[in-house]
Amino acid sequence: MAATLPFSGSAVEGIVLSTLETKLPVYLHMFNLQTWRATTNRNRLDHWSEDQLPVLGIVCPGLAEEPRPLARHTHEFLTRWSVGVAMVVSARDTETTRTLAQEYTSCIRNCMMHNAGQLGQARGTDWLDERYDPLDWDDAERSLGAGQVQLAVEFHVKMGPPPDEIFEDVTSVELQMELIPLEDQ
Numbered sequence: 001m002a003a004t005l006p007f008s009g010s011a012v013e014g015i016v017l018s019t020l021e022t023k024l025p026v027y028l029h030m031f032n033l034q035t036w037r038a039t040t041n042r043n044r045l046d047h048w049s050e051d052q053l054p055v056l057g058i059v060c061p062g063l064a065e066e067p068r069p070l071a072r073h074t075h076e077f078l079t080r081w082s083v084g085v086a087m088v089v090s091a092r093d094t095e096t097t098r099t100l101a102q103e104y105t106s107c108i109r110n111c112m113m114h115n116a117g118q119l120g121q122a123r124g125t126d127w128l129d130e131r132y133d134p135l136d137w138d139d140a141e142r143s144l145g146a147g148q149v150q151l152a153v154e155f156h157v158k159m160g161p162p163p164d165e166i167f168e169d170v171t172s173v174e175l176q177m178e179l180i181p182l183e184d185q
Helices: 009-030 094-114
Strands: 038-040 055-063 076-091 122-135 143-158
Touching: 009 055, 009 076, 009 094, 009 143, 076 094, 076 122, 094 122, 094 143
Parallel strands: 038 055
Antiparallel strands: 055 076, 076 143, 122 143
């Protein structure tokens, strides 16, 4: 099934979030990890209070590669979108935070790959990269970190006909106007 216009990075983020909301809690339960308390789609992941953690971040910065036309003059394309999914976590020290970030990342990766064909209208998902990073934080008592999975999610996108094809049968337009006198000032 083809996704139709308008289709954007925001739509991709929404599809990924919907999948994670329904499927990821089962994976987290396997590791005895709590579900996330907040969700974001912004690039900065280091401005969170302790009561908001863990935070799930989903960012689609755009296409992973040039769209491929499916056939000439059909306005249908095969598109691969770059998607980063991260979990920001906090623990008592750097080592525990890194381990926690790795566990959450493992759950995200497995969830996305096991459900690759169930991402709404997605045709497939590729696992491209994974990383675990410490984040700066002003709390001397705790450590902050993030685990991130980088994916490419493929969609069949149908642009639909151009506007002139939609209105090609329109030959005239009628307008009704009412003149309203201006009041003296």
